[in-house]
Amino acid sequence: MAVTVKTFASASEAAGALSSDRTARYLGGGTLVMRALNEGDVSISTVVRAQDQALTRIDASAPRITLGAGVTFARVLAERDLAFLHAPARSIGGPAVRNMGTVGGNLFAPNPYGDFTVALLALDATVAVQGGFGSRDIPIEEFLQARERQAGTLVLSVSCTRPASSEAFRYRKIARIKPKGGSVMTLAAHLPISGGRIAGARIALGSMAPTQIRARAAERALEGRSLDAATIAAAASAAIEGTSPSDNALGSAWYRREVVGVHLRRLLSGQE
Amino acid sequence: MLELRKDIFADERDDNLNEIGKGTQRQDMLGHVTGTSSYFNDHKLQGMLHLKVVRSTQSHARIRRIDTTEAERSAGVRRIIRGADVPVNLNTLLSLINFGKDDEPSLAVDKVRYKGEPIVAIVADSEREAFEAVAKVKIDYEPLPAVFDVEDALKPGAPVVNETYPKNTFTYHETYDHQKLRFGDADAALATADHVLEQRYQMSPIEHAPTETNGAIAAPDTNGRYLVYTSTQALFFSVDTCAKILDVPSNTFHFIGGTVGGGFGGKVDTLTEPLAILGAMLTGRPVRYVFGREEEMQYGPPRGAERIYIKDGVMRDGRIVARKIRAYFDSGAYTRLSSYAAVKCAAHLPGPYTIPNVYGDVYCVFTNRTPATAMRGFGVTAMDFAIECQMDKLAHLVNMDPMEFRILNAYRDGDMKAHRREAKNTALIECVQVAAEKAKWPLREEFKRASSRKDGGGSRAVIPPTPTDSSRARPTAPAQQRTSYDRLPPTVTREPPREPPPPAPPPPPSPRPTAPSHGATRFSSVFGTRRR
Ligand SMILES: Cc1cc2nc3c(=O)[nH]c(=O)nc-3n(C[C@H](O)[C@H](O)[C@H](O)COP(=O)(O)OP(=O)(O)OC[C@H]3O[C@@H](n4cnc5c(N)ncnc54)[C@H](O)[C@@H]3O)c2cc1C
Numbered sequence: 001m002a003v004t005v006k007t008f009a010s011a012s013e014a015a016g017a018l019s020s021d022r023t024a025r026y027l028g029g030g031t032l033v034m035r036a037l038n039e040g041d042v043s044i045s046t047v048v049r050a051q052d053q054a055l056t057r058i059d060a061s062a063p064r065i066t067l068g069a070g071v072t073f074a075r076v077l078a079e080r081d082l083a084f085l086h087a088p089a090r091s092i093g094g095p096a097v098r099n100m101g102t103v104g105g106n107l108f109a110p111n112p113y114g115d116f117t118v119a120l121l122a123l124d125a126t127v128a129v130q131g132g133f134g135s136r137d138i139p140i141e142e143f144l145q146a147r148e149r150q151a152g153t154l155v156l157s158v159s160c161t162r163p164a165s166s167e168a169f170r171y172r173k174i175a176r177i178k179p180k181g182g183s184v185m186t187l188a189a190h191l192p193i194s195g196g197r198i199a200g201a202r203i204a205l206g207s208m209a210p211t212q213i214r215a216r217a218a219e220r221a222l223e224g225r226s227l228d229a230a231t232i233a234a235a236a237s238a239a240i241e242g243t244s245p246s247d248n249a250l251g252s253a254w255y256r257r258e259v260v261g262v263h264l265r266r267l268l269s270g271q272e
Numbered sequence: 273m274l275e276l277r278k279d280i281f282a283d284e285r286d287d288n289l290n291e292i293g294k295g296t297q298r299q300d301m302l303g304h305v306t307g308t309s310s311y312f313n314d315h316k317l318q319g320m321l322h323l324k325v326v327r328s329t330q331s332h333a334r335i336r337r338i339d340t341t342e343a344e345r346s347a348g349v350r351r352i353i354r355g356a357d358v359p360v361n362l363n364t365l366l367s368l369i370n371f372g373k374d375d376e377p378s379l380a381v382d383k384v385r386y387k388g389e390p391i392v393a394i395v396a397d398s399e400r401e402a403f404e405a406v407a408k409v410k411i412d413y414e415p416l417p418a419v420f421d422v423e424d425a426l427k428p429g430a431p432v433v434n435e436t437y438p439k440n441t442f443t444y445h446e447t448y449d450h451q452k453l454r455f456g457d458a459d460a461a462l463a464t465a466d467h468v469l470e471q472r473y474q475m476s477p478i479e480h481a482p483t484e485t486n487g488a489i490a491a492p493d494t495n496g497r498y499l500v501y502t503s504t505q506a507l508f509f510s511v512d513t514c515a516k517i518l519d520v521p522s523n524t525f526h527f528i529g530g531t532v533g534g535g536f537g538g539k540v541d542t543l544t545e546p547l548a549i550l551g552a553m554l555t556g557r558p559v560r561y562v563f564g565r566e567e568e569m570q571y572g573p574p575r576g577a578e579r580i581y582i583k584d585g586v587m588r589d590g591r592i593v594a595r596k597i598r599a600y601f602d603s604g605a606y607t608r609l610s611s612y613a614a615v616k617c618a619a620h621l622p623g624p625y626t627i628p629n630v631y632g633d634v635y636c637v638f639t640n641r642t643p644a645t646a647m648r649g650f651g652v653t654a655m656d657f658a659i660e661c662q663m664d665k666l667a668h669l670v671n672m673d674p675m676e677f678r679i680l681n682a683y684r685d686g687d688m689k690a691h692r693r694e695a696k697n698t699a700l701i702e703c704v705q706v707a708a709e710k711a712k713w714p715l716r717e718e719f720k721r722a723s724s725r726k727d728g729g730g731s732r733a734v735i736p737p738t739p740t741d742s743s744r745a746r747p748t749a750p751a752q753q754r755t756s757y758d759r760l761p762p763t764v765t766r767e768p769p770r771e772p773p774p775p776a777p778p779p780p781p782s783p784r785p786t787a788p789s790h791g792a793t794r795f796s797s798v799f800g801t802r803r804r
Contacts, residue, residue, distance in 0.1 A: 001347065002400060039564045040324065040403035 003037065007049040012130060014050035015154040019132035024048050026154055028105035029072060031097050032113075055104075055156065058082070066159040069104025073116065076103070084162065084169050088119035088188070091173040094180045104155040107140075108147065111207050112182030112250055117144070119171055121204035121212050122188035125160035129153045144211045168192055172267045173206075174259075176250055183207045184251040185260060187267050191227065198222045203235070203264070208243040208256060217241035218264060227268065236265035280702050300531060309531050311484055312501035313562060317491050321350055323551045323561035324402035326392040326409045327571060328384035331640040332418035332431065335382055339410040340392060346408055348401030350555050353393040355381035358550065359519035364607045365541060368512050373443070375436035376606035376643070378517055378546050384413070385433055385605035386642050388571035395551045395559055418640035422579055422600035425639050433605055433638040442603065442611040442636035449635070451618035455690040456629030456736035458585075461594035465585025467669050472581050473658035477574035477602070480647055484533025486572055487562030490548040493526060498549050500527045504542065505535035513542040514549055525549070537646035538572055541608055576610045576644030577602045578617075578654040582662045585629075590672045590680050594629040595622040599655065601636045604643035609650065611636045616651030622690055623659040624700045625681040626728075628736055630690035675708050676719045686729025694733065698724040 006024075008014040018024050023045035027033050037044060055070035060081035067076070073089040076082050077098070082089075092098055092106070092115055106116040107127065117140075125140040131153040140158070143150070163169035170189045175181035186206030191198050201222040203215040217238035225231040245256035266272075276293060278285075287293060303309035340352050355361050355377055362374040380391045392409050396402035417431045424430060425440040432438050441449040462468055488502040504510040507529045515522035532539060544561045551559035563572060578601050585594035599617055603610035614636040621632040647653075667677035682700040689695050701724040708715050 001404065002398070039566050040399075040406070042400075042404050042407050 001045050003045060003047060005047045005049065007051065009051055011050050011052040011055055011154060011156055012135075014048050014052070015130040016132065017046070017048050018154055019152040021046050022151070024152075026050075028070060028102040029100035031093070031101045032105065032109060050154070057157075064159055064161050066157050067103050068157050069102060069107075069155040071103050073098040073101055073103075084166065085116075085119060087171045088116045088173075091115050091171075091175075091186075092180075097180075103158060107143070107155060107158070108150070111210070111246075112184070112248060114206055114212055115173055115183055115186045118186040118204045118206040118212050119169075119188045120158055120160060121214065122171075122190045122202045123160040123163070123169070124190070124202060125158045127158050128156040130156055141214060144213075147211055163190060164192055170267050170270075172263060174263055182250055185245075185256055185263065186212075187260075187263055189264075189267055191222065191268075193227075196226050197224050198227060198231075199224070203239070205239075205243065205260065208245045208260060210244070210246075213242065215239050215242065215264070222268075229269075232265055232268045235268060236261040239264040277702075277706065281697065281699065284697060303531070311531050311533050312489060312503050312529065313484065313487060313560075315489055315501045317489065317558040320489070320491075320558040320560055321395050321397060321551065321555060322399045322402045323393055323395050323547060323559050324399065324406050325390040325547070325561075325567075326394070326406050326411070327567075328380065328387055328389040328391055328411075328413075330384055330413050330415055331387045331420075332416040332433070333384050333413035334416060335380065335384060335391070335411060336414050337410075337412040338392060339412075342408040342410070343392075343394060343405040346396075346401065346405035348397035349394060349405045350397065350557070351395040351551065352405075353379065353395065353547065353550060353554065355379040355391075357554070358517060358546070360517050363513060363517050365509060365513060365609065366607070366612060368509065368516070372607050372611050373436050375434055376608070383416075386640055388567075388642060389605070390547075390571075393547050393551065393561075395555055420639050420641055422577075422602050422635070422637040422639060425637050426600075426635070431640075433640055437607075437638055440638045442607060442614070442638075444611075444615075451614050451632075451634040452741075453618055453621050453630060453632035453634075453690055454738050454741070455631075455692070456594075457739055458594040458596045458629040458631035461629040462583065462585040462596070465593050466588045467586050467666075468583065469586070469662070469666060469669055470581065470583035471658075471662055471665065472579070473654075473661065475575075475578045475580075475654045475657070477577045477642070477644060478647060479569050479572075479574050480534070480536040480538030482532075482534030482536065482538060482568070485563040485565060485568040486539055486544050487560070488545040488548040489558060489560045490545065490552040491558035492552055492556055496524065498525050498552055500525055500545055500549060502527060502529045502545050503532055503535075503539055504529050504545065505532055505537070505539040506542075509540065510542045510545055514546050517546040518549060518553070536648050537575070537609075537650060538568075540646050541573055543572070571642060573604070573608055573643050573645035575647035575650060575653075576604065576613060578658075580655060580658040582658055584662060584666055586666050586670055588670060590667075590670050590677055592625060592627050592666065592681050594631075595625075595627045596631040597621055597633070597655075599632075599634045601634070601651075602641060602644060603636050603638050604641040605638060606643040607636075608643045608645040610644050613646070613651035617655050619691065620652045620655055623656065623663075624683050624698070625663075625678075626683050626687040626695070626732055627681070627690065628732075632690075673715070675704055675713055675715060678704050679715075679719045679722050682724065684724050684726065684728030684732070687732040688735055692735055695728070698728075700724065 006017055018026055025033055025044045027047050027049050055068045057068040058071055059066040060079055073092050076085055076089040121140050126137045127140050127143040128137050168191050173186045174184040183206055185208055188204045190202040192200050201219045203218045205215050206212045218235040221234040221238045239261045240257055245253045247253050358378045361377045364372050364374050364376055366372045367374050380389050394402050394405045419425045419431050433440055486503055490498050490500045493499045507527050511522050511525050511527050548559050548561040581598045583596040584592055586592050601610045601614045614634045618634045622630045664674050667674040679701050683695040683698040685698055687695045701722050
């Protein structure tokens, strides 16, 4: 069977086509979909595209920002109002991948990819999806947990609240090849401070489990405390809890478990 | 910037050569920089079919059954090719020059020996249809124990990877399981050395990562001939290999190549042409067979991984008095070119240094990994890396500057090399001096004044008495093995003194002169092989 490409003017038509055909795959930037097709992935028979302007919209002026699923990392990097997302966007691939790869596609990128999603997870983002029966908003954590079952739903956009200060949001990607290798692990931390104490800590990890996960034990160690050496040490030693990394060519599960605390300590203490 | 130091060795060089020493532009450079070079894959022929391969999912397994019935019925499929369809389904590249036995099938028949080994080829109207049919082939495997480590593969009872070489080692000169170098009495010298340092070096396989993946397009031509556009790096090797595998005279083929989109050694093996041509023979249509990127990375041959042990004896004044080397080349499941790499390695021991006692064993070992092949300087690169790391460590051990330490031990003209040839036109000292100058690395005056043409020969030209292996017990496993030199203080051991070395045995018979023979000349000086 040859591959059919279906292009729709509206996102909802595309969503309909996607949900009615098990062999259909949505084409974002295509950095992963086209690779799969070229390498002979015969599970894809239909490629669905949408030309809906809404998918490429950026709304960055309000405290709560929204990025269309089709926004590329190059566009995120060109937007001054999105400075807090520049580090994660810049950490993805080389220029060619950043020019094509989209925020929506990143939500589906398997290990060792999905770096931008780690940042979004630490920012408690919301994912707007459209299935066969209309659209709804899902918290990103819930979205990721059910990622394997998301086939057939179209992501329209993601939104999150802008961090209060540049100090409050931190991101670090550990790669063996710089600047553009797959991730050994990726860490993001959102640390809102209220009255000198952390309130609502979020730590997200990439490549430490089948999908991006929150390091809840580390979050608990930070919650309600000031970011001092003792708190950082407690969070670092709790980082490993709940992780289930696997071996790949970039690092072994053992190595990832050994170093996750080290990298979290460095991230939290602002060390290079 | 290129700088030729023509003042050094001016009297030894003929500067009237047409090309050497001159800046000559490569003939394909203009095409490359203007983007007009045409590569094999730029040829889209009318009615072209596409070939894809079913590959083993197992590292080592007996094939119980291959079921292609569903694939045969799949849309667009023109032909399914099995091992039995390949006229001569066993080959190795260097058997063309009588070096090594044929050991690798084009399509596996009864057994697979590495993950990714080709088993069935499918020719279809489109790539997509070929992929769909590939997904429908069912193969029933009986998994066998596999071995992935060179030293494990040599242990008694290890799984036999490749029945052509039941001991998991390549056979040299139809007799030996490794390449050997013996010069002086390394064990005796180690026993009297001030310091002994043994280290283990482990290399990784390295992917050549060419921009253009391996591939070929074969098309029926007039008069029963076949036109083949190919990415090969070794066009005539490739023509001859195809003629042998397909059992036709080599003038059946018109190969067009020469423009290679990156090779570095990864395109010498003639992997795609035989099946592309066979596909064209069986369908009467042009057939294109190109590796995907994943195939290239996983199933295209990498540089073999080498494991190298070096044990050196060095005196307090910095002279290296003994060097023992054991090296294992991981050939993967088939020979390809690692056997030759091991020969080159043995020819390169002990590096460019004058050492009076040298002992080297180099093994080419079969494991259930992707067959390894040539890659820029193979056989020498890894050994050089190991030797030069070792030189730095030795310099550190005797508290010497590493540059000066190299100058002290470097070959000088007139010295005897461990291969029993007098060193001529040596230039390491001058190279180190120039490198030090460029790096603004201070050398002491006596080392600045050293020259590869002074102080050589004399006692340094003597072939020392060399005990044969049979006159003593086989060496045992290394006494100490360390890998993290930087974390631990250097290990220094003194072995118990030994009996004085036995009297010199009669000199070994000089190798039989090899008859000059067509095709074998390039390698015969190293291999000493004869045409059968
Ligand atoms: C060489 C290379 C380097 C890379 N480096 C990195 C890296 O460093 N970090 C990193 O995170 N990633 C990396 N990636 C992975 C990938 O490029 C990015 O994650 C990118 O964000 C994927 O976006 P895309 O739009 O190209 O996805 P596509 O390939 O278009 O799609 C990927 C998957 O997401 C689905 N999808 C896409 N958009 C939607 C949507 N709106 N709704 C529903 N499903 C959708 C597709 O159907 C498909 O299953 C790299 C990829 C390559 C090829």
